[in-house]
Amino acid sequence: MIGFDNLLKSVSLAIAYAYATSASPFPNNVKYATHHVREVGKGLQIESFYPPSTYETFGVGIEHPLAKRDNPDLEESAIAFVGSRLGISKSTITFKSGFIGETARHAFVKQSHDGVPFANAVANIAFNHENRVIAFGTSFVKLTSIAPSQPSIPIADAITKAEELIDGKYNDHPPSLEFLVLQDGSAVLTHVIQIQNDKTGTWVEAFIDAHTGQLHSITDFVNKFSYLVLPITSEVPTEGFQVLDNPQDTLASPFGWHSDGTTSTTTTAGNNVIASKGAPTPQSGPGEFIYPWDPTAPPTSQGNVNAAVVNAFYVVNTVHDFSYRYGFTESAFNFQANNFGNGGRANDRVIVSVQNAAGTNNADFATPPDGQSGSMRVSSQLFLWTFTSPPRDGALENDILVHENTHGITNRMTGGGTGRCLQTTEAGGMGEGWSDAMAEWTEHKSSDVPDYVMGQFVTNNPAGIRTHPYSTSPTVNPLRYSSIATLNEVHDIGEVWANMLHNVYAALVGAHGFSTTARTNPGGTEGNIVFLHLFIDALALQPCNPTLPAARDAWIQADANRYGGANACLLWQAFASRGLGVGAASHRDSTTVPDGC
Incomplete structure (x- = not known):
C-alpha cells in the first residue's frame, strides 16, 4: 500500500504545459478555457488545469518539410511538420492516431520524453489532399523540471489508491505511464488508471503520481445531461409513434442493426x-x-420498458448511421463491435441502459478511448424523470437520446479518439452545445427554422430545460459570447454555443435551402447538409480543449476545405451576430467580420 501524508480532501490539480519557464507559466484570467472543477468519490474535489492550445488555420494550406515527396506517409509528415514548426527534436514527438477523411488527412501526436508520452501535451495536424497543411493545434510544452521516467511505486499500489480515492473499481483496461505537467511548469510521472462505479455512474481516468502516490488529475468520460424515442424527426411521444420498416442504412451498417457480420440476434x-x-x-x-x-x-x-428500449435502440442506431455518412466512421474512431477492416479500434459498440437506477432527472454518456468495450464502458444511461406523476422516461424523448449520443461523436473526433479533449469547462460546455444542436438538426422537417426548445416531455413544460429557446431573435434569446463571462457551468455555457449554431444553421438553410433526404444523401448542396458536414469536419480540425474562437475558426477552415470558402462570410456574419466576430477573445464580444464580408 502507498501512503498519502496529509492528503487534503480538496486536491488541486494543475496540468500546465508552457513555452515559458516562469513559476506560473499560464495566466488564470480566463479559467473556463483551462480549468474544470469536478467532484469524485466521497466529496473529493479536483480542479483540473489543461494547457491552453494554440491554433492556426491556413486556408488553401502551407508547405511542410516532406511536401516535395510523392505520397508522403501521414505519420512521417505530421512528425516532421510539428518538429519544424515548434523547433523541437522529432524524437520527442510520438504519433498517436490518424485518419483520412473526405476533405483532409488528420494526424494526432503527443509530446514525449524518454519514450513516455505526456497526457495533455498533444497536437493535431490536418493536411488537404494537395498535401499542404491547413490546420495545426498544439499544447506542447517546455518544462522547468521533469520527474524520473521510471516509476518507483508499483502499478498495483497505484490502482488500490485510485480505487480508494475515486470510490470505484479498476475496470481492467490496461493502465499506462504518462507525464503530467503541473502549473509551475514541472512534469510528474503518473500511472493512468480507469476507475468505474456502476452504481454512481462514475467512469474516470485517475492520474496517480508514480513516485509519490498523489492523485494529480482525472479525465471524466461521462457527459451528463437531461434530455428527452419515435421517428428521428420527432421530439416527444405526443407526436406519435410509427412502425418503420427496415430503417437501417446498409452503407453504414452493412449487416443491419442485429448482426456484426458473424453473430446475429433477435x-x-x-x-x-x-x-x-x-x-x-x-x-x-x-x-x-x-x-x-x-x-x-x-x-x-x-410494456413501457420494452417500448423505451426499442426506441432507444432505434435512435442510437440512426445517429450511428447518419453520422457515419458525414464522416464519423471506423477510422474516425466511431462505435462498433466489428469495424470490418476499415480502420480504428473495434469492440466498442454503445451500451444503452434504460431506466438506469444510478439517478433520476438526467442522462449521461461515457466516452472512453476508441476500442474500449464491454458492460458500461461505452454507455448511455437514461434515467426516469420525476417532475410528473407517474414519472416520465428519458428514453422516450428523442432530443435526450440524440444529445447523449452526440457526446460520443464530439469526444471521439476531437483529439483523435482519446476521449480526453473536451475536459475544460469551456470545451465541456461546447460539448453540451454541440449535442443540443445535433438534436435540433434531426428534428427539422422543412426550411422553416422556428425557435427550438429542449426537454419538453420529461418536464411536462413547454419551456423545456434551457433558460431560453434557441432562436435567431436576440429578444427571445439574448445569449452572446460575452455571456460566458458570468457563467460557470457547462450546460449554461453550452446554451451560448448551441444558440450560435442555431443561427449558423438558419443562415445556411436560408441561403441554400433544405434537403429532406439529408440523413442518407450527404452529397447535396442544401443548407442542412452543408451544416452537418461543417459540424463533423470541424471536430477533427479543432485543437484539444478548444475555446469558442478556436471552434469558430475550425468551422471557417472546414468550409475552406470542403466548399472552397464559399460560406466564409455567411459563417462570420452568423458568429459575429452573437459576439464571436474577428477579435472576440476572453469572453469579450466582437461584431467585426473580415474585410470583404
Whole structure:
C-alpha cells in the first residue's frame, strides 16, 4: 500500500504545459478555457488545469518539410511538420492516431520524453489532399523540471489508491505511464488508471503520481445531461409513434442493426448498439419489435420498458448511421463491435441502459478511448424523470437520446479518439452545445427554422430545460459570447454555443435551402447538409480543449476545405451576430467580420 501524508480532501490539480519557464507559466484570467472543477468519490474535489492550445488555420494550406515527396506517409509528415514548426527534436514527438477523411488527412501526436508520452501535451495536424497543411493545434510544452521516467511505486499500489480515492473499481483496461505537467511548469510521472462505479455512474481516468502516490488529475468520460424515442424527426411521444420498416442504412451498417457480420440476434443488440434494462428486449414477433407505449401506465411496467428500449435502440442506431455518412466512421474512431477492416479500434459498440437506477432527472454518456468495450464502458444511461406523476422516461424523448449520443461523436473526433479533449469547462460546455444542436438538426422537417426548445416531455413544460429557446431573435434569446463571462457551468455555457449554431444553421438553410433526404444523401448542396458536414469536419480540425474562437475558426477552415470558402462570410456574419466576430477573445464580444464580408 502507498501512503498519502496529509492528503487534503480538496486536491488541486494543475496540468500546465508552457513555452515559458516562469513559476506560473499560464495566466488564470480566463479559467473556463483551462480549468474544470469536478467532484469524485466521497466529496473529493479536483480542479483540473489543461494547457491552453494554440491554433492556426491556413486556408488553401502551407508547405511542410516532406511536401516535395510523392505520397508522403501521414505519420512521417505530421512528425516532421510539428518538429519544424515548434523547433523541437522529432524524437520527442510520438504519433498517436490518424485518419483520412473526405476533405483532409488528420494526424494526432503527443509530446514525449524518454519514450513516455505526456497526457495533455498533444497536437493535431490536418493536411488537404494537395498535401499542404491547413490546420495545426498544439499544447506542447517546455518544462522547468521533469520527474524520473521510471516509476518507483508499483502499478498495483497505484490502482488500490485510485480505487480508494475515486470510490470505484479498476475496470481492467490496461493502465499506462504518462507525464503530467503541473502549473509551475514541472512534469510528474503518473500511472493512468480507469476507475468505474456502476452504481454512481462514475467512469474516470485517475492520474496517480508514480513516485509519490498523489492523485494529480482525472479525465471524466461521462457527459451528463437531461434530455428527452419515435421517428428521428420527432421530439416527444405526443407526436406519435410509427412502425418503420427496415430503417437501417446498409452503407453504414452493412449487416443491419442485429448482426456484426458473424453473430446475429433477435434482441435489441447488434454491431452498433446494445440497449436494455437488465437484458436486451426480444422480438415481439418474427422480425418485429412492436411494443405499444401506454401513457396511462407507469414507465416501469414491462410494456413501457420494452417500448423505451426499442426506441432507444432505434435512435442510437440512426445517429450511428447518419453520422457515419458525414464522416464519423471506423477510422474516425466511431462505435462498433466489428469495424470490418476499415480502420480504428473495434469492440466498442454503445451500451444503452434504460431506466438506469444510478439517478433520476438526467442522462449521461461515457466516452472512453476508441476500442474500449464491454458492460458500461461505452454507455448511455437514461434515467426516469420525476417532475410528473407517474414519472416520465428519458428514453422516450428523442432530443435526450440524440444529445447523449452526440457526446460520443464530439469526444471521439476531437483529439483523435482519446476521449480526453473536451475536459475544460469551456470545451465541456461546447460539448453540451454541440449535442443540443445535433438534436435540433434531426428534428427539422422543412426550411422553416422556428425557435427550438429542449426537454419538453420529461418536464411536462413547454419551456423545456434551457433558460431560453434557441432562436435567431436576440429578444427571445439574448445569449452572446460575452455571456460566458458570468457563467460557470457547462450546460449554461453550452446554451451560448448551441444558440450560435442555431443561427449558423438558419443562415445556411436560408441561403441554400433544405434537403429532406439529408440523413442518407450527404452529397447535396442544401443548407442542412452543408451544416452537418461543417459540424463533423470541424471536430477533427479543432485543437484539444478548444475555446469558442478556436471552434469558430475550425468551422471557417472546414468550409475552406470542403466548399472552397464559399460560406466564409455567411459563417462570420452568423458568429459575429452573437459576439464571436474577428477579435472576440476572453469572453469579450466582437461584431467585426473580415474585410470583404
